[in-house]
Amino acid sequence: MRVEKHPVLGDLPEAKLVTITVDGRRIQAREGEVIAAALSAAGIRAFRKTPIHHKPRGLFCAIGRCTDCAMTVDGVPNVRTCVTRVREGMEIETQDGLGKWGEGK
Amino acid sequence: MTYQTQVAIIGAGPAGLSAALEVAKQGGKVMVFDENDRAGGQLFKQIHKFFGSGHHGAGVRGIRLGQQLLEQCIQSGVEICLSTVVFGIFPGNELGIVKDGRSHTVKADKILIAAGAGEKPLAFPGWDLPGVMGAGAAQTMVNINRVRPGNRILTIGSGNVGLVVSYQLLQAGASVAGIVEGLPKINGYAVHANKLMRQGVPVYLSHTVIEARGDGQVEEAVIAEVGPGFVPIEGTEQTLSVDTICLAVGLTPSVELPRMAELAMVHLPKMGGYIPLHDSHMRSSNPDIYVAGDVAGIEEASTAMEEGKLAGVSMAEALGLVSAQRARELAGEIEERIGELRIGSHGDARRMAKEEIVRGYEAWLAKQK
Numbered sequence: 500m501r502v503e504k505h506p507v508l509g510d511l512p513e514a515k516l517v518t519i520t521v522d523g524r525r526i527q528a529r530e531g532e533v534i535a536a537a538l539s540a541a542g543i544r545a546f547r548k549t550p551i552h553h554k555p556r557g558l559f560c561a562i563g564r565c566t567d568c569a570m571t572v573d574g575v576p577n578v579r580t581c582v583t584r585v586r587e588g589m590e591i592e593t594q595d596g597l598g599k600w601g602e603g604k
Numbered sequence: 605m606t607y608q609t610q611v612a613i614i615g616a617g618p619a620g621l622s623a624a625l626e627v628a629k630q631g632g633k634v635m636v637f638d639e640n641d642r643a644g645g646q647l648f649k650q651i652h653k654f655f656g657s658g659h660h661g662a663g664v665r666g667i668r669l670g671q672q673l674l675e676q677c678i679q680s681g682v683e684i685c686l687s688t689v690v691f692g693i694f695p696g697n698e699l700g701i702v703k704d705g706r707s708h709t710v711k712a713d714k715i716l717i718a719a720g721a722g723e724k725p726l727a728f729p730g731w732d733l734p735g736v737m738g739a740g741a742a743q744t745m746v747n748i749n750r751v752r753p754g755n756r757i758l759t760i761g762s763g764n765v766g767l768v769v770s771y772q773l774l775q776a777g778a779s780v781a782g783i784v785e786g787l788p789k790i791n792g793y794a795v796h797a798n799k800l801m802r803q804g805v806p807v808y809l810s811h812t813v814i815e816a817r818g819d820g821q822v823e824e825a826v827i828a829e830v831g832p833g834f835v836p837i838e839g840t841e842q843t844l845s846v847d848t849i850c851l852a853v854g855l856t857p858s859v860e861l862p863r864m865a866e867l868a869m870v871h872l873p874k875m876g877g878y879i880p881l882h883d884s885h886m887r888s889s890n891p892d893i894y895v896a897g898d899v900a901g902i903e904e905a906s907t908a909m910e911e912g913k914l915a916g917v918s919m920a921e922a923l924g925l926v927s928a929q930r931a932r933e934l935a936g937e938i939e940e941r942i943g944e945l946r947i948g949s950h951g952d953a954r955r956m957a958k959e960e961i962v963r964g965y966e967a968w969l970a971k972q973k
């Protein structure tokens with residue numbers, strides 16, 4: 500789902516790849532991109548489950564305002580993945596409800 | 605730690621940067637705060653060419669306009685603090701900011717709130733499924749993150765945001781299954797609409813979305829024709845196979861900070877919702893706090909820049925950096941350009957709404973005496 504070619508922005512520049520883990524599955528991400536971009540590129544759309552009905556939620560505002568994209572990242576819950584950049588070896592977990600400290604670490 | 609400045613500006617969008625530049629030109633010390641890690645506000649996502657007259661940057665892409673403003677600010681000595689959230693505004697002209705997980709205080713003689721606007725949501729069965737998102741979110745994904753949020757898109761709303769984002773999704777290689785509009789006519793500029801229609805994108809006028817369906821994510825959207833009072837007409841339902849629904853149903857001013865500062869407000873649906881009352885030179889009901897741009901009523905980047913300049917001139921005057929006479933001259937030139945922007949059927953309505961805000965301010969002021 501990456502936009503490789505673009506009539507105004509040009510070709511997607513080369514980037515170093517890093518490996519991150521999402522619910523135990525290893526995926527490749529472009530160094531410096533936000534977590535939500537890496538997940539979307541890998542076809543992952545459900546980021547968390549709601550606290551009461553455990554229904555899936557995904558990206559909604561992409562600018563850090565709505566918190567719908569919150570996940571547990573390196574053991575820290577409620578990280579807004581649309582404004583947090585990937586790092587080599589990052590461990591990301593789908594968050595159920597409000598999340599618990601230390602999950603996924 | 606505590607920072608001290610003459611002018612503190614919240615928001616490095618076109619309004620905030622234009623104001624900063626105006627104050628800096630008069631020799632004032634300015635700090636601008638923005639939670640993004642790039643300056644330019646909405647502009648840095650806008651890869652299309654803008655409208656308006658020459659000195660309003662017509663024909664220039666928004667992203668380029670933002671860069672130009674930023675360069676001018678830096679050359680003039682404006683301090684721009686990115687990745688910095690302003691979380692509060694407190695009595696005594698103090699701002700609370702967070703940078704790198706630490707909080708600090710900023711004390712300023714004058715404060716400008718140029719926080720822009722947020723997207724309005726729209727609730728319908730299934731709107732909480734992954735794949736339903738703001739049109740601005742889809743735009744950020746393709747133009748900034750260079751990832752498509754989905755491959756088959758349905759856009760709700762035919763205002764300029766809906767039209768521009770739909771076209772940009774096509775440019776990013778997605779297909780657009782249609783644009784749904786509740787009104788019997790397209791709401792945005794014809795130039796944007798024509799670009800989509802030339803690509804064969806259907807526009808469903810007098811229609812609304814009634815449901816999003818899918819197992820764990822959007823797989824289809826149900827739309828229907830609406831009758832009087834926007835009530836869906838039974839039997840007109842159609843199911844479209846899409847994986848993404850973009851909501852472009854309007855913007856609303858981001859008034860969290862104006863509320864915290866207890867600024868007097870007025871509710872004007874035409875301008876997006878609650879708006880801080882202000883005088884004709886952008887001063888709010890608190891004489892040390894100014895507002896400009898989308899937070900002072902949803903308009904365009906061009907008007908946001910002019911309002912920013914106007915606020916900049918008023919703050920410079922209030923700080924004694926320019927004489928009253930020079931400030932009047934500068935403000936006069938700016939107001940003339942704003943006048944040129946608020947013409948035509950869209951512009952007239954905005955001009956009248958703006959006049960209502962200023963009248964509201966005057967009525968509020970009269971009551972204080």
Ligand SMILES: Cc1cc2nc3c(=O)[nH]c(=O)nc-3n(C[C@H](O)[C@H](O)[C@H](O)COP(=O)(O)OP(=O)(O)OC[C@H]3O[C@@H](n4cnc5c(N)ncnc54)[C@H](O)[C@@H]3O)c2cc1C
Pocket residue numbers: 614615616617618619620637638639640644645646647650653654655688689690691718719720721740743764765766768769858861896897898899903904905906907908
């Ligand atoms: C899809 C789309 C297409 C558009 N096309 C056009 C066009 O063709 N022509 C045109 O003239 N206009 C266009 N516009 C409108 C234009 O972009 C906006 O009117 C303009 O950007 C408003 O400027 P602003 O400075 O008021 O706010 P913004 O540009 O929204 O900037 C506000 C900034 O404040 C920051 N901020 C808010 N709160 C805080 C806080 N508490 N702490 C720190 N930072 C904060 C935000 O992060 C943001 O960067 C378009 C808008 C959209 C969405």
Ligand code: FES
Pocket residue numbers: 557558559560561562563564565566567568569579580581582
């Ligand atoms: S999608 Fe809204 S905060 Fe990330």
